[in-house]
Amino acid sequence: MGSPSEDVAEILVSEEQLRDSVQRIAAEVTEEYAGKSPLIVGVLVGAFVFMADLVRVLDFELEVQFMAASSYGEGTEAGVLEITRDLPEEIAGRHILLVDDLLDTGHTLSRLSELLMARGAASVKTCCILDKPSRREVPFEADFVGLEIPDQFVVGYGLDYAHSYRNLPYVGVLRSELYTS
Numbered sequence: 001m002g003s004p005s006e007d008v009a010e011i012l013v014s015e016e017q018l019r020d021s022v023q024r025i026a027a028e029v030t031e032e033y034a035g036k037s038p039l040i041v042g043v044l045v046g047a048f049v050f051m052a053d054l055v056r057v058l059d060f061e062l063e064v065q066f067m068a069a070s071s072y073g074e075g076t077e078a079g080v081l082e083i084t085r086d087l088p089e090e091i092a093g094r095h096i097l098l099v100d101d102l103l104d105t106g107h108t109l110s111r112l113s114e115l116l117m118a119r120g121a122a123s124v125k126t127c128c129i130l131d132k133p134s135r136r137e138v139p140f141e142a143d144f145v146g147l148e149i150p151d152q153f154v155v156g157y158g159l160d161y162a163h164s165y166r167n168l169p170y171v172g173v174l175r176s177e178l179y180t181s
């Protein structure tokens, strides 16, 4: 078996671009949340790399947790979002920042936001390092966005293909022959 990087056909977002985006988002997030003791909630698994980079450049009091959700349902029906790992504590009155790797159809972050608001959060905002605006199926925009990318399947910086490639330090597109099913 070769290295993950050998399967990459093109680097779409470099490590430097990712670093710059994290810094810019961190400045925006600091402006919004410094002094509010927010609960920063990463959406597993994909958000783990971005979360680790983001929270380490935030210099104010905050808490970190993770949730996991999987969507099913297809075609024209809106997918149902199942919470496969929930928060360990109640969040009533808390300021929540939901962090995901990539905003695609919008179902995941819009449903999770609604859920956390329904549990009595003081506020819920959303953040993603990558955004594919052309893929949206529900009207939804994140409050803090890194970079917009075209409608291409990408891996790396937390994002997987068949559970692999999450550890690539950049965002890339795989060689097309790897997708043969």
Ligand code: 5GP
Binding pocket: 046, 100, 101, 102, 103, 104, 105, 106, 107, 108, 109, 152, 153, 154, 155, 159, 160, 161
């Ligand atoms: P949505 O916004 O469609 O509800 O969910 C977005 C999620 O779908 C992302 O967090 C990510 O896990 C997955 N996803 C969307 N586009 C891609 C992609 O290009 N590559 C990978 N690996 N995952 C994607």
Ligand code: MG
Binding pocket: 043, 044, 045, 046, 047, 100, 101, 102
């Ligand atoms: Mg995800």
